[in-house]
Amino acid sequence: MAITHLLLDIEGTTCPVSFVAEVLFPYARQALGPFLQRHGAEPEVAALLREVEAAWRQDPHPEAQALGKTGDLGAYLEWLIDHDIKLTPLKDLQGRIWADGYGSG
Template identity: 40%
Template sequence: MIEFGGRGILLDIEGTTSSVSFVYDVMFPFVRRELEPYLETHWGESDLAAACDQIARDAGHDSLVAWATEASGAADNIEPAAAQRKLVASEVARLMDGDVKATGLKQLQGLIWRDGFESGELLAHVYDDVPPALERWRLAGITMRIYSSG
């Protein structure tokens, strides 16, 4: 048995606690599928507004409202919130297609995943040896943290 004298353990998720394929085969497609319904359902919530503003800033704009104003033409008869959701959805698809690790994208993905896990629609894959290891470390008073690059 390996003796550990530290106070904490820093873990990664992909390939450490869970399969890499779970992220690419389940979680990313879940975001793509649920993005527009999530935006529609949660529009106006502060966490979502912050993520969308960050997506706009990541794209080089001052805010989502400023971006939507810049993008709208005089002939546009689309409702402002719908125009903003359309911009966000388009940018998220572009970022995901390019495997970009942008802050706003990660914020929004996290919100959608949280919703999926809380509803039970997403169920995490965890390697069999992970839960007992986490429990042993918890009982030993070792703190655990997750690090992920995105």
């Protein structure tokens, strides 16, 4: 019998959903700058940052457009986190930040 589906994780099954909102998201926001300083030049992370930058140019939110005048991609990422905006490259970055945090204890 061939495997047709693979279930990796459903939010709230390995930890309470509140843990995600109260611990993981704030941790990712706080660790974002240091993570980007350490890993921003890595090809996979740099590609994600280019995707975020491209999304930023298309973002219709006035607040996001105002941030565009600063050119501060980190500030835009923080804005996305603060507004719980689901952007695939951001979610990938958050996952990498969490993995980095768990890996370093």
